[in-house]
Amino acid sequence: MFILVNLKAYPCDPIEVATAARDVAEASGARIAVSPQAADIARVADTGVETWAQHVSPNAHGSHTGSTLAEAVADNGAEGTLINHSENRLKLADIDGSVRAADRADLETIVCANNPAQVGAAAALGPDAVAVEPPELIGGDISVSTADPGIVEDAVSAAEAVDPTVDVFCGAGVSTGDDVAAAGDLGAAGVLLASGVAKADDPEAVLEDLVGGI
C-alpha cells in the first residue's frame, strides 16, 4: 500500500511533515510520499522524502502565466503528480493534457475522481493510478473505507474493466492504520489522505499508526 499525504493549503510545516514521512518510510519500508504546495516542492524534496505535485498544467513551456508545468515540478524534485483533485477539478481535455504533460516529464500520475463512473473515464486516459474520493467525506472523521466500502470496490471494478494496469487508490477521512488496512482489503493499492496528518499535533505518530495497517 502506497500512502500519499496531500498537504493541500493547510497551514502546517511542510518540512516537519516531510521529515516525519521520510523517517517513518525508512524505518518501516513503507512507500510514503508528501504532496506540498508547488512553492514548497524543492525544499520538501530536499528532505529525501518522495515528493509529489498537487497539480500540473496541460501546458508546455511558453506564454502561459500562472501555469504549473510538469517539467518545472520534475526539475524541482517531484516524482509524481495528482491531477483533477476534487478541490481543483479540470475539464476532460485538460485532464488528458495534464496526464500527457506528466508523462513527458516522467512524473507518475494519479487522476482523482468522485465516483466509479469517473474512475472508469479517468482510467481510459492512461494514468498510473486513479483515486476515488467521495467529496462529502473529504476532511471528515469517517474513512471512505468504513463509510462507503462499496464505492471503493466499485471503483476497483470500474478501473479493472477499462485498464487492469491502472491502480486504484481511495481517499477521504483516512487517518488510522485500520483505515489503511480496510482500504487494502477492498482492493485499493494505496490511500490518499490529508487532514489526518496535516492537521495532527504529532504527524509522525499518525504516520506510524498508518503504516501499521499496510
Ligand SMILES: O=C[C@H](O)COP(=O)(O)O
Ligand atoms: O487529497 C486528499 C483527500 O482529499 C482526502 O482529504 P482528507 O484526508 O482530509 O479527507
